[in-house]
Amino acid sequence: MIGNIREPKQQRAIMKKEKIIKAGFDLICENGYYNTNTAEIAKEAGVSTGIVYQYFKDKYDILIEGLEKYGNDIFFPMLKTKDVKFDKKDFDKLLKQMINHYINNHKVSNVAHEEIMSMVHSDKRVANYYYKRELEMTNFLKEILLNNNFKNDNLYEKVHIMMGLIDNLCHEVTYHKHDNMNYDIMTNLVIENIKNLFKNDLD
Amino acid sequence: MIGNIREPKQQRAIMKKEKIIKAGFDLICENGYYNTNTAEIAKEAGVSTGIVYQYFKDKYDILIEGLEKYGNDIFFPMLKTKDVKFDKKDFDKLLKQMINHYINNHKVSNVAHEEIMSMVHSDKRVANYYYKRELEMTNFLKEILLNNNFKNDNLYEKVHIMMGLIDNLCHEVTYHKHDNMNYDIMTNLVIENIKNLFKNDLD
Amino acid sequence: MIGNIREPKQQRAIMKKEKIIKAGFDLICENGYYNTNTAEIAKEAGVSTGIVYQYFKDKYDILIEGLEKYGNDIFFPMLKTKDVKFDKKDFDKLLKQMINHYINNHKVSNVAHEEIMSMVHSDKRVANYYYKRELEMTNFLKEILLNNNFKNDNLYEKVHIMMGLIDNLCHEVTYHKHDNMNYDIMTNLVIENIKNLFKNDLD
């Protein structure tokens, strides 16, 4: 047993590995892990099937690397904008921003988001990845609030609830389209709710 | 193609079909759709592999029928207890009951819940099923509240948000075990939040 | 994981399994383990590739079962004729018989013999099989001699040496055809040698 997995050094090889990750991750996100085969991945990446196994241990490995590379874009795009600044007075505004940010992102990565959440439920490593990032995100938001003189009073729990509310809302808005649901109203309700959660900080 | 799918009429045949659904659904919930094969299902059901295809078009069909038969137990056990009675004064109590109900259910159907949610994300028909039931559940709760003189004021949206909050909480409690999260506090926060949502009705 | 390996019960199924063993073992013996693929085996056996894996864990399993079934015929055909009777006076005759028996067998199972010996050298389980049978054969001969009043005086070692001499001779006669070797003379020399080995018993 030799050769194991090669970490490509040449520029061209690096690009090829990237291509495979992208092709593989895209296809998996679009059609599901079990409905995507290595031949397809290779073809989509414009390489031979053999080369795939020089860069990845197995098909699963492609998924994981894809997740690590593109997962944040899909789940926690905010983590990228490290410079979120806001003023207590604008809490409303921040929330609206966040919600829009999330909704747009859900729309863009629509299927991917679903597919990955699907694996979060059935695969340990994917789950680990997701929960680790969720934690990062929680801490990230907690920091922002602390920096704005929010009291550290069950803050962790509050942020978690807040994220849940937003996620739920965005999910609803993006997918369900429940006919009898007014999303503007729902959005306002959610914002009010979150504000109530932090009422001690916002008075 | 002859014989197509037979709808069993005899008692014994009906029981056989039930057995297959149960065995199949159980296994799929436990190990996932792609990690369960028809031979296993047949064996678990105590029937031959051939017979499976007299009652079901294909493997997928078993999943769907299983979902229709057992899905409610897993996702919306409350729907069974059609006689939920409560008094506005006891709203707190109702919420606590619901939360406990959900948490217990999450614990019991732990893996099943995850596995099916996984398919909700990757399979149209499973998704349809889930969202249809979610709708039922929403309406069910809405009715209860209306019967208790809650105002029909964005009630639909409020119930949805409430369900999201509870689901999130229960999920958190059952799986994550985030070390730095106090679940009693979180539960109280969620209850307060829901009460705030309905503050106009509870004064 | 289910279905494991099925032990066929129906007559037809048993025959099918036999066919696969025979086809597989024949091909492996003829072309070598690594030069025989499962598709070939299935085709030679007149079955589909799938069925092979219902009766055998894997390709290797076919080899082992083949070995257990046909190995004796190839290596120790004498073990079949449990009723070897001889008289000390006819020791010569017995030896000549054995030698002819072996030579004929080598000729018949020519390639098989070689191929299996090849695996004895490279595969633990094949080796185990071979050495176990060799031991049986040794004990078998020892018993025969003891029954003929040969002294139990380093008998085990003597039999082993005797078998080695015969095997060597037969191998030589069957394959090498060293031009400058007279096989009649060689045979006689070997017989004399063996008799010398047992000289204490034959006086």
Added chain:
Amino acid sequence: MIGNIREPKQQRAIMKKEKIIKAGFDLICENGYYNTNTAEIAKEAGVSTGIVYQYFKDKYDILIEGLEKYGNDIFFPMLKTKDVKFDKKDFDKLLKQMINHYINNHKVSNVAHEEIMSMVHSDKRVANYYYKRELEMTNFLKEILLNNNFKNDNLYEKVHIMMGLIDNLCHEVTYHKHDNMNYDIMTNLVIENIKNLFKNDLD
């Protein structure tokens, strides 16, 4: 097809080829031909995979060249010591020496010996190589004996038998470890046997 196989002229190139032969032969001897791949060989030799095919037609070619280069060391180490001198009176001693020589060699090249014998049985060219060398060895011993006034009386056959006896013995001692076998006794029996073979010469 261009360039075919290049016979290296430069010192450095020659050394590279040697390295490949050694690495390849070592690995093949240790793990078997089919369990050794060219990438491993190249890595072990400290060269690139591509270069291998400039010195060797194919993988098989490496084996053959390795055999020609190192085979004698493994099978007929005596051939190296061309100056074997002995006196009839010391025939015993010579035999013991030979036996020890062989046993040691078996021990040293343990796996290699097995692996190559394995290929002797399955590969024509390897077989040819082996039998050619065996012939050389036979002639070598024949010469020695003739030089010591052994009669040229079926000498060829006798030497062959002698070699077989020694090889068998050494094999037994090195590998089998049959529990109920006394190797000292066996060794003595073999020596006696060989002496009996040449009794006309040793009186």
Added chain:
DNA sequence: TATGAATGAGTCTTCATTCAT
């Protein structure tokens, strides 16, 4: 000469589905 990335045919194995009984 030399590299090591790339190729793609070939291999074992699985499994949903069909079929002979």
Added chain:
DNA sequence: AATGAATGAAGACTCATTCAT
């Protein structure tokens, strides 16, 4: 209705060999 043997297409992965640099 029922069995379970049989099918064969499909998939993950390997590796000898070639090729671009």
